[in-house]
Amino acid sequence: MRALLPIVTLAVLAAGPGSAWAQSCDTLIDQVTSETAAKVTERRSDYAGFAVGPDMTLTLACGTPDLSSVGAQYRGASPPDAYYETFGRAGHAVTGIDAATITEAAHRAQAAAVRLRHSNVDLGGARITCSAMVSPDKGPLTLCAVIEHSDRS
Numbered sequence: 001m002r003a004l005l006p007i008v009t010l011a012v013l014a015a016g017p018g019s020a021w022a023q024s025c026d027t028l029i030d031q032v033t034s035e036t037a038a039k040v041t042e043r044r045s046d047y048a049g050f051a052v053g054p055d056m057t058l059t060l061a062c063g064t065p066d067l068s069s070v071g072a073q074y075r076g077a078s079p080p081d082a083y084y085e086t087f088g089r090a091g092h093a094v095t096g097i098d099a100a101t102i103t104e105a106a107h108r109a110q111a112a113a114v115r116l117r118h119s120n121v122d123l124g125g126a127r128i129t130c131s132a133m134v135s136p137d138k139g140p141l142t143l144c145a146v147i148e149h150s151d152r153s
Helices: 004-013 020-034 081-095 097-116
Strands: 038-045 046-052 055-061 070-077 118-123 125-133 137-149
Touching: 020 038, 020 046, 020 055, 020 081, 046 137, 055 081, 070 081, 081 097, 081 137, 097 118, 097 125, 097 137
Parallel strands: none
Antiparallel strands: 038 046, 046 055, 055 070, 070 137, 118 125, 125 137
């Protein structure tokens, strides 16, 4: 019987939209929407896309409990302060880390990414990662994400 418990747990998590995992993702989607006023453009059991404005989108990837991520994409090389503030609020909705802390870390990571193309800043329980690139189709892009990890130190 004890050997069946992990199998049953995995089956429940993989059960689909009615599972606890999907409900958790629904909750995160609602929290990101509430924190940022973004509009949901795509919604699945483990992922959501959001429109924030003409040059900014958000993406949410729902992982196992407490291991999710949210990304912010900006069409341009120099995002305005509103980009970082929205990203900070979205990150707070997903990780619970103070929005101002995420915003400040994103500024640092993005400044380094401009020089290095990619940069990370570690926070307790999450990593802020930013990339600066030029897409042949879209031109300059700024991409940042806050990714939860199990090390909460």
